[in-house]
Amino acid sequence: MTGASQSQVAAQLQVQLDKIRAADPFRTLDVPVQVDGEGVRRAYLSLTKRFHPNRFALEPAPTRDIANEVFLLIRRAYDLLVDDDKRKLWRERVAPTGKLPQTAPPAPPTPSPMATPARVPTVAPAGAPASTLRPSTAVGTPAPGASGASKRPTVPTMPTVPTVPAGARAPLPAGARPPGTNPPRSGTVPGVPPAGANPMRGRPSPATGIGASPQEVQAMLDAARTRGQRFDDAVAMLGRGKYREAREAFYKIAMEDPQSKRYRVQLHYAWGLEHLADGKLPEGQRELERALALEPESADIKAALTKAQEQQKKPGGILGKLFGR
């Protein structure tokens, strides 16, 4: 804004933000409780002209962020009051006349109310008892046979890691939130924990590399190389019959790169073999079925699964115990 110093503008905006954050929609728009639809619109338009973020386009980023927040709250208040029914409900809430609202009042002026939970696709579950497999988003290269003997696994395909802006982006400005939740601690970069590590904040994501500096990208590439080595080692372990160690290694590797189908195939395969070795036939079968679902062409997995199914039917197996055969 020409004429005013930058910090003055930021301070003015902050004052506005504090004022309306705690206010009901009527106070936010600066309208009387008896206002009609026209009046709501007039007030909104006038406030838009003063507080739309484009007015502050030449200000530094932190000031623009405050302007964004202010406008979001103004817009939210407008959405709540421009509709005749919602306005009536809010009027009752703010200045009750004894007439109870017919329906539940709309959400307070916060960012959008919580919707019904939906389900998010996942990658390998962690050490869980079997549950249905959720296909993941990833498309990986087909895994080599688990024997690892004849086929040398190719270097795992790294998802393209574009070099991205060095340095972190400004964290999300704090806005009003539904009561009872913590403000998201905005880490500057997303990340996947290396096996056994702590919170993911501060680790760039191997999948996209978003938010990583060039040095971090290089570190990720190095990690991927050792990951390839570790993968080979795990396959070797599997071949030697060390199912549990192989499974744990595959799990760590899959965690680092959830997108790669290859790692998960090996994980489920190893897990299946581990269960079978422990005598847990149903669990073993389930894991092998998952592996097969990801990699239908694998002869090794099919062979292991067939063997498991035969074992199931043999006398002395579960059926044998149940029916005394």
Place this chain on the structure above:
Amino acid sequence: MGKIIGIDLGTTNSCVAVLEAGEPVVIHNQEGGRTTPSMVSWNAQGEPIVGAAAKRQAVTNPKNTIFGIKRLIGRKFRSREVAHLLATMPFEIIEATNGDAWVRIQSRDLSAPEVSALVLEKMKKVAEEYLGEEITEAIVTVPAYFDDVQRQATKDAGTIAGLKVKAILNEPTAAALAFGVQQQKNQRIAVFDLGGGTFDVSILAIEDGVFEVLATSGDTFLGGDDFDRAIIQMLANSFKIEHDVDLTGDAVALQRLKEASERAKIELSSSLTTDVNLPFLAVGPAGPLHLAREIKRSEVEGLCRELLQRLDEPCRQALTDAKLTARDIDQVVLVGGMTRMPAVQARVEEIFGKKGSKGVNPDESVAVGAATQSAIMGGELQEVVLLDVTPHSLGIKVTGDKMSVLIARNTTIPTRERKVFSTTEDNQDFVAIEVYQGEAALASGNRGLGRFVLGDLPRMPAGAVRVDVSFTMDADGILHVSASELVSGKATSVTIQAQSGLSEKDVTRMAEGRAAARHGGGGVMG
């Protein structure tokens, strides 16, 4: 602080305007043209030539003259739209290592932003020559229906050209600004923008100086070029039938046909018939072959019938989304050279029940609007403000490859929405948040914008872990996504910077290359 110029970076022609004494003024180039062809060519020394000079030599240098680069920018090579272009463009389109559509010129491979950057550099030069001062900042316009990847690619083009892009502005909104500021009255308008390569229709409410976009729709692959192509195809076919010679393999002949078709199309907007005359177009067994024939307006309208019909659906969609009928629209603003075609004007009248207004210059209003926006951002224009919308829905992928929308299309920006999701497995350790843009019901049918992971979730049965995902789109159209687990408070966030295919390192390197070229006296020519 230097001036901020407004650039309409068009598929066929570009235009630049700037504020002078508070009024937006269109700047003409050295040849006196108020628009400049968006064409780039390279001479034998490998120096870029942009504009009318490039257009003039297009016929003799078809493989090294690029036009319509806006049709490639931000697109993958293996997309339906690019597949269409492969057969008809005389220059070579190739697939880059990241899957983007690039062009190959004189054995050099160039990304689309790099080529657009040369056009922007030319417009920058035009402005600097007129104003006598260096220009470093600009507002660049894009079709309203461009997705985030296309917008980012356009921004990158600006950076490479040595311009700080202060805003990416939607073309119909810019035109509405030019129109409405001039008219100064409250009204509802529809902006019908049919340019060289893209079609946008936006519905706006202009009230008390606030220009509020209610809805926008369009087709990023429908424009004047398609109308030209229909004529080219017809001429090539009739030539084949008459002389048994296939012109489509001959780059020079194609270029000549293209120019003749474009000229004929423009002519037929004011005449009922016109002549096409191309001597020595090809060589047959008996000697040289010429093309000389008459084309009637009715014939062209017949050829373009399907294209004209494609104009309907976006208009109806926009009206529906705006919750209005055609009768509620006070004026229809025509933008883009193609709106001069009588058949297009007839369609407008049919859809909206009224004739389009020709109050603003259809070739210049977008640049004028961009310059006006620079006045709003700079504080010189206090009485007007723009409220734009995001044209495509934004959401994340959930089980079954379904798209769960967080921000619906045509939501006013800036905006924030959140939704709560749960895990699908017992003891699930992490969730993958994949962001998509588009209207398809399946996430994989939409444009992927980015992905991150929220890990270290508490070990709980499936469905018990709740993750709150929040989308904030700011006024610049940048999307911030954050996810937090509600019990432990674990959180992470990311700013989705749509990957345009060029990394920031690439863009910086290209920008430095162009800057060095300019300082060495080798800027764009033409």
